[in-house]
Amino acid sequence: MSNVFPLPQPVRFASGVAARDAWPLDPAVVHLNHGSFGAVLTEVGEYQDALRRESDRNPVGWYPRVAERVREARGAIAGFVGATADDTVFVPNASAAATVVFNSLRLEAGDEILVTDHGYGAITMGARRLAARFGARLRTLEIPLAATDPEILELFRTAITPHTRLIVVDQITSPTARTFPTREITDLAHTRGVRVLVDGAHAPGLVADAVAVGGGDWWFGNLHKWPGAPRGSALLVTRAADRDELWPLIDSWGANEPYPGRFDSQGTMDATSYLASPLAVEAIEREYGWVRTRQTMAELADAGARLIGDAMASMVSGEAVADVAAPVPSMRLVRLPDGLGLHREDADDLRMQMYDELGVETAFTSFRGIGYFRLSVHLYTTTDDFQAFVDKCVPSILRKAESRRIGAA
Numbered sequence: 001m002s003n004v005f006p007l008p009q010p011v012r013f014a015s016g017v018a019a020r021d022a023w024p025l026d027p028a029v030v031h032l033n034h035g036s037f038g039a040v041l042t043e044v045g046e047y048q049d050a051l052r053r054e055s056d057r058n059p060v061g062w063y064p065r066v067a068e069r070v071r072e073a074r075g076a077i078a079g080f081v082g083a084t085a086d087d088t089v090f091v092p093n094a095s096a097a098a099t100v101v102f103n104s105l106r107l108e109a110g111d112e113i114l115v116t117d118h119g120y121g122a123i124t125m126g127a128r129r130l131a132a133r134f135g136a137r138l139r140t141l142e143i144p145l146a147a148t149d150p151e152i153l154e155l156f157r158t159a160i161t162p163h164t165r166l167i168v169v170d171q172i173t174s175p176t177a178r179t180f181p182t183r184e185i186t187d188l189a190h191t192r193g194v195r196v197l198v199d200g201a202h203a204p205g206l207v208a209d210a211v212a213v214g215g216g217d218w219w220f221g222n223l224h225k226w227p228g229a230p231r232g233s234a235l236l237v238t239r240a241a242d243r244d245e246l247w248p249l250i251d252s253w254g255a256n257e258p259y260p261g262r263f264d265s266q267g268t269m270d271a272t273s274y275l276a277s278p279l280a281v282e283a284i285e286r287e288y289g290w291v292r293t294r295q296t297m298a299e300l301a302d303a304g305a306r307l308i309g310d311a312m313a314s315m316v317s318g319e320a321v322a323d324v325a326a327p328v329p330s331m332r333l334v335r336l337p338d339g340l341g342l343h344r345e346d347a348d349d350l351r352m353q354m355y356d357e358l359g360v361e362t363a364f365t366s367f368r369g370i371g372y373f374r375l376s377v378h379l380y381t382t383t384d385d386f387q388a389f390v391d392k393c394v395p396s397i398l399r400k401a402e403s404r405r406i407g408a409a
């Protein structure tokens, strides 16, 4: 490996296990996209399997008590995001949380929902559908990639109009892997009578006390991303005075209860992802500590971005590692050669090509017509993974860019 700067050593857990061995990830594949779908800790997956076996052995012993166990689980995990159990409900994923909130809102014709051009596409689509239901309008606020927090606040200050009813804004953005000052945006919006939905899908684990820091009238975040919990586990948190307007996506036996209890019953559903989530939070704390995890992620992400950025530098215009002004601990944007990642579909195609052709899990994003490799690291990531990207993906990306250039000429 021809590097001239120190590279982080592989992480070892308190129990002596190499972090890489604490996840069941396929060793034949290079994993550099934790951000999209997370990765479930082996210990947590095994616990979830045991819970499923328990439910299969004695369905009558299991299902009538599930709501009670879900309530206990939200009690055990709410503190991790800086919330209380009374304000917190489990939902299957971030998209579901947004749907629950959108379903509860009534707008008037001519009202406006404000989103940003860093927003997650599927959530923005939900906001657009909400607007369409009431003859309202969706407006997209454009925020430069490297805007500072004060600049972002100023953009919101001028974007809010007397018609604005709702702002949907990300605490950590997906295509651009940066933080937004959502608490300050909430405070500003409230002075203008506007409500704020904070998309904190990436925030649990990456931001300590994510809800407390993130603000919002409603906040949601995924546990199956950075905390390493089973898929299908997310939290919705709100103290809004009208929170009894929020309903779970499945009408069930909790219907006569107020928020949050009504979300604990969801018919005969497999709730083991919720029940196993507190163990994921506990396991990382026990084995490595969450504060240290964020520090190590940042060291790894910086080293990886530098190594990969150096390898890409000759192929890209401008800085290889993008300046996003407020980076998160675990993700970095490395610029792709001109012509690649022109739009989301193009970026997604490249992701599947890297996986199918080279056995490397990646994420590519597109922002304002420029493509980026969105590097994700977690405690299991090693510098060998970065080198594998350099050795396998960089030449392939170069060839693809060159053939596009020739095709376009």
Ligand SMILES: Cc1ncc(COP(=O)(O)O)c(C=O)c1O
Pocket: 035, 036, 093, 094, 095, 096, 120, 123, 170, 172, 173, 174, 199, 201, 202, 222
């Ligand atoms: C910012 C953001 N919001 C929402 C989502 C949707 O999450 P899910 O697919 O778990 O519903 C994601 C997923 O990556 C995301 O990054």
